[in-house]
Amino acid sequence: MPHASPLITILVIGLTLAFGLGMLANRLGISVLVGYLLAGVAVGPFTPGFVADQALALQLADIGVILLMFGVGLHFSVKDLLAVRAVALPGTLLQVLLSSAAGMGLALLMGWTIQAGLVFGLTLSVASTVVLMRALDEQRLMETERGHLAIGWLVIQDLITVLVLVLLPTLAPLLKGGAAHAPALPHLAWTLAITLGKVVAFVALMLVVGRRALPAALHYVARIGSRELFRLALLAVALGVAFVASELFGVSLALGAFVAGMVLSESALSQHAAEETLPLRDAFAVLFFISVGMLFEPATLLRQPASLLAPLAIVFIVTPAIVFATLCVLRQSLRTALTLAAGLSQIGEFSFILATLGVDLGLLDAPARSLVLAVSILSILLNPLAFLLVGLLGPWADRLDSRHEGAAAHEATAAASTLDAHAVVVGYGRVGALVVDGLLRQGWPVLVIETGDVTVKPLRERGIETILGNAADPATLTAANIPAARLLVVAIPEAFEAGQVVAQARAANPTITIIARAHFDSAVDHLRHLGANVVIMGEREIAHAMLDHAEHDLSPGPAMPLRATTPEPIPPQPRGTTRVLPTDGAIRI
């Protein structure tokens, strides 16, 4: 029997095992990441049984990072990045400096050399993009101001890592051999200038040329009407730009992909693009965690458990404390400071890369790299705990924040609303916004639940009570005071989440009227079954409205049946309208 290729083996065994262990973790109520990491440990070289190809796993993980950062970029405009720079730039610089100093101090205490301490300190100071992005996504913080700040923070950490990776080989002789081996100052300045110049050239090229050419190319493909070609074009853009960024401009794959996504984010296609790449992105992100798990040597834990604790404390306690204090000094809300502190309480891919370079340059020894890996895995495992803590401290933070700001919007965990006989609207998008306006005109007291804080800003300004958060989260519904409400309008498109909202609301209030939104017949049945009184199927309503128009606006009267009329030539479609293309799906242009 022919043997399967290493690629197929790792995909099949890795993903199947990750699925099984992820399910188990989910059933046990812990983060699925734990399951993915353990799957990696199981197929790794340090545990008995099947050993997957490690180099291959790392390459697959890189694809995961590219797709992930591309997706993040699609939700993030240049404007968003500029909006957070005043806080993210000084904050990140200070945090990386102080966290590195703490790591270096620890290394010196352990009797390591200064150069080893420097590299070690840097590895402890930069967080994993993948872990933070997943956490933001899970907590639905991607579209919030603090989510944007976290992304800005990561981008600057990424740039710092790129600079360190380029400068370290030049500085290595000086670090190892003292002043006698110092590279000439002009040489150092030249290397620095070239590195920065390449980053600037890449960003400028993308902003000037890419910003026009890439959306135009994608619009062109979208107009052809083939969904398959559109998906392929997206993959080509994400992977291609990341590859060119790293090969020609020395920018990391992650940063390259992020910038590619960002230049597309202002195009009308970005939402569609984000949805198209989602399934692939999720699968490859799982492979990232498997590849991290594979690097882990469980024996490190047993050999030197005590020596792990101190660096872990730097990552899990000292860095978050620095982030928290820095953001408080920079006058950010306590909620923002807590969220970023939790998000940055882990290290990952950048730390492995830095540690490996340190070993290659002879600055760090191999056991130190194992230590960094062990700390990284433990910190990734502990990271959900940090977010749990944010959930617990959240109400306290919100109370203090609102005392300062008098904000009308509050987080899900804040005290329950005091509204009575009110209408709760879940989702303030294209549908929810119209519903809210209508209900207000009818004189209803309205409360809105929405995940995006930028989206609800206008509501907040109008003094309408708003809860920021995922409505499927029980704490959010409790905060909306569902038992006292008379009407619940679930105006979100995702049927599974809508189902969770409907079921919980029905359990909390048997008499409330629940109106839900759906896009498929199966979703209508699902939502009805869970307790919705009325389910509006969007597509059916569109069809009815179209027929109504055909009947009332264009009706030719009995003497001239519709099909006998000469059809008017259809004028060319302006941009920004929706066309149903002759394929398996509609593409919005």
Ligand code: AMP
């Ligand atoms: P649209 O499809 O344009 O009506 O937008 C749906 C809106 O619902 C968006 O603004 C989303 O941010 C919001 N949304 C989606 N899921 C949830 C959820 N689980 N909880 C609260 N808001 C949500």
